Structures are given as structure tokens and as C-alpha cells.
Amino acid sequence: MAGGIAxxxxxxxxxxxxxxxxxxxxxxxxxxxxxxxxxxPSYGFARLPIVQSRSPMWEPEEERAFVTGLATDCEEVLITxxxxxxxxxxxxxxxxxxxxxxxxxxxxxxxxxxxWTPLAIPVGGTLVFLALIGWYWPKRHGRxxxxxxxNEKDEPASGDRRREAHA
Amino acid sequence: xxxxxxxxxxxxxxxxRLDARSTIWWGTxxxxxxxxxxxxxxxxxxxxxxxxxxxWPPGDTGPPDLFYPTIGLVLLVxxxxxxxWADRAGKNMDKGGVRAALxxxxxxxxxxxxxxxxxxxxxxxxxxxxAYCSVVWTLLALRTTHVLAQLxxxxxxxxxxxxxxxxxxxxxxxxxxxxxxxxxxxxxxxxYVVIYLVPRF
Numbered sequence: 001m002a003g004g005i006a007x008x009x010x011x012x013x014x015x016x017x018x019x020x021x022x023x024x025x026x027x028x029x030x031x032x033x034x035x036x037x038x039x040x041p042s043y044g045f046a047r048l049p050i051v052q053s054r055s056p057m058w059e060p061e062e063e064r065a066f067v068t069g070l071a072t073d074c075e076e077v078l079i080t081x082x083x084x085x086x087x088x089x090x091x092x093x094x095x096x097x098x099x100x101x102x103x104x105x106x107x108x109x110x111x112x113x114x115x116w117t118p119l120a121i122p123v124g125g126t127l128v129f130l131a132l133i134g135w136y137w138p139k140r141h142g143r144x145x146x147x148x149x150x151n152e153k154d155e156p157a158s159g160d161r162r163r164e165a166h167a
Numbered sequence: 168x169x170x171x172x173x174x175x176x177x178x179x180x181x182x183x184r185l186d187a188r189s190t191i192w193w194g195t196x197x198x199x200x201x202x203x204x205x206x207x208x209x210x211x212x213x214x215x216x217x218x219x220x221x222x223w224p225p226g227d228t229g230p231p232d233l234f235y236p237t238i239g240l241v242l243l244v245x246x247x248x249x250x251x252w253a254d255r256a257g258k259n260m261d262k263g264g265v266r267a268a269l270x271x272x273x274x275x276x277x278x279x280x281x282x283x284x285x286x287x288x289x290x291x292x293x294x295x296x297x298a299y300c301s302v303v304w305t306l307l308a309l310r311t312t313h314v315l316a317q318l319x320x321x322x323x324x325x326x327x328x329x330x331x332x333x334x335x336x337x338x339x340x341x342x343x344x345x346x347x348x349x350x351x352x353x354x355x356x357x358x359y360v361v362i363y364l365v366p367r368f
Contacts, residue, residue: 089182
């Protein structure tokens, strides 16, 4: 086993120095993880691909399709209906926030503390609840939905400016 | 050579839904399923103990008193009014309606919890007396935590509606506070039968 790991580590070191750098899709894979660049950007795909078969990457280039019209200035996801996967509505996701981390910390305090004292359950439970409120509560500079932001502006909404241009 | 790519434009689609098409709706239904399983496990333990016991409740432990829990049950069934109200006001994006319905819901819930607390004193046993008492206390503690957690959530949504300008997604939260309360009511009826009526037969 140690020999196998040594070969693997040796391979890593040698490949760092020599040989061709692998492209985004060196083996012509059939599934979507090969569609993005390597290393992948934080947002995954610049344009949301539409899957039409089990091997979307093996479809002819001219038959590939994409979703447009999602907001580009915040994280907006497309929700489809469950059975037919037809696009149904858009949902704005929350931006980066520290609250999930705080919440998990409080859960840890409640559970680890309960090893020593039963008091940790009500005290920890209260801390978890407060962290959840912090997570839920709308922030002054937080991520609002596109419609809310447009309604808040005095001028009439000019949403097209912020939407992705059609290809 | 690039060819014209086919696209689907989704910019005309609505932002969020206030019904079962929303992902948060399904998350809430998932919570209900999990909690139903948790209750079922404890109810299963209850009947397991009942089957292996010679008498039920065992020894000279009397069955729990009915007075406070029955008032609580009536209050809880009556609170379906505030749940329907919150559900509808959320669906119609009626801010005033949501505020009033959630406050009424909180009042019902707190009143139920008061009778729930009094009910602990009328169980005629403490949790460490025998297995019957332990399982009944476990069921009731689980149940009380369930109601308390939901009231805290309802209170948070209500506070948001009074202190902030709610967005569309918050009306779904208000609606789900009502929908979840249906579950809170529905879960109590079989539990009431198990805890208070089964020891009498």
C-alpha cells in the first residue's frame, strides 16, 4: 500500500514539473462537470446549461442550449417543477454570511456542554435560536430580491440593463 | 466557428412562489415527516412497554387527569382559525392580515403551553417512578419542545412583519407558519388519545 501511495505522490511531483497541462475536458467526458473550465470558477457555470439527454457533453455543439434572463448581480437560481423539469420561477439566494457558522458553533456548544450539565440544553438551545434569528433577519445591506431592489428605486425599473444579454 | 446557441429566456418568470411550488414549502413538509417519525418512535416505545407490562399504568400509578389537557386540546383545535387566517393572509400578501393572524396564533399557542405546563402536574407521576412515567414524560417533553420551537418561529416572523418591510418571500414564511400550525394541531390529537385515553382502557 505504501508503495502505491509513493507511486501516486511521485506522479504528482513529476507531473507538476513536466508534461502537457491538462485542458478543461482532457478525456471528452459526457457529463456536465466537464463543461466548465479547469480549475472551475466559484460560480460553476457562466450560463446555466439545459440538459436534454444523459450525455449532454456528447451532443452536437449546435444543439446545446442555455438559460438566459437570470440576474447577474446576485445569486438567483431557477426552480423547475418536479416532474417535467419545466422552468417555473426564480429564487434569490442569500449572499455570503457568517450566520450558518455561528449557528453550528452554538449547536456544538449545546451538544458538547450537555455531556457535563443538563443546563447546556436550555442555554445552548437559546443560543441556537438567537443565531437562527440572526440568520433569518433581513440585513440592511443584505441580498434583497431583484424585484424588491427595483421597487425601491425611484425611476422605473430598467431590469434589462442588468440581465444577461441574449446570445 | 460558432453557431447561434439555443436559449431559454427565464426573465419573465415570477420571483418566488407562495405555494407548494416553492422549495421552502417542501423543506417544511420534510420537517413534518421527520417530526412525525420522531413522535412515532416514542409512541412505538410506549406501546411496547404497555404490551410487556402486567397492568397499565403499572402498579398504583393512576391514569393522568383529563381536566387541563382537555382544555388545552379544545384551545388548540380552536387555534385552527388563526392558522387558516395566517395561511390565507400570507397567500394574498395581506400585511395587516398576517400581523393580526400571527399575533392571534401566538396568543393561542402561549395559552396552550400554559395548560400544557399545568398538565405536567396532573400526570400523577414523575419521570423517574417507572417505565410508564418515563415514556409519558418523554412524549410530553418532545411535544412541548415542538410547540415551543414553532411559537418562537412564529414570533420571529411576526416580529419581522412589525419591524421591517416584508418582502414577497416573507409572506411565504407567514403562510408556512400557518401551514405548520395545522401539523402542530394534527399531531396533538393522536398523542392526546395515546397519553390520556389509552391508560383508561
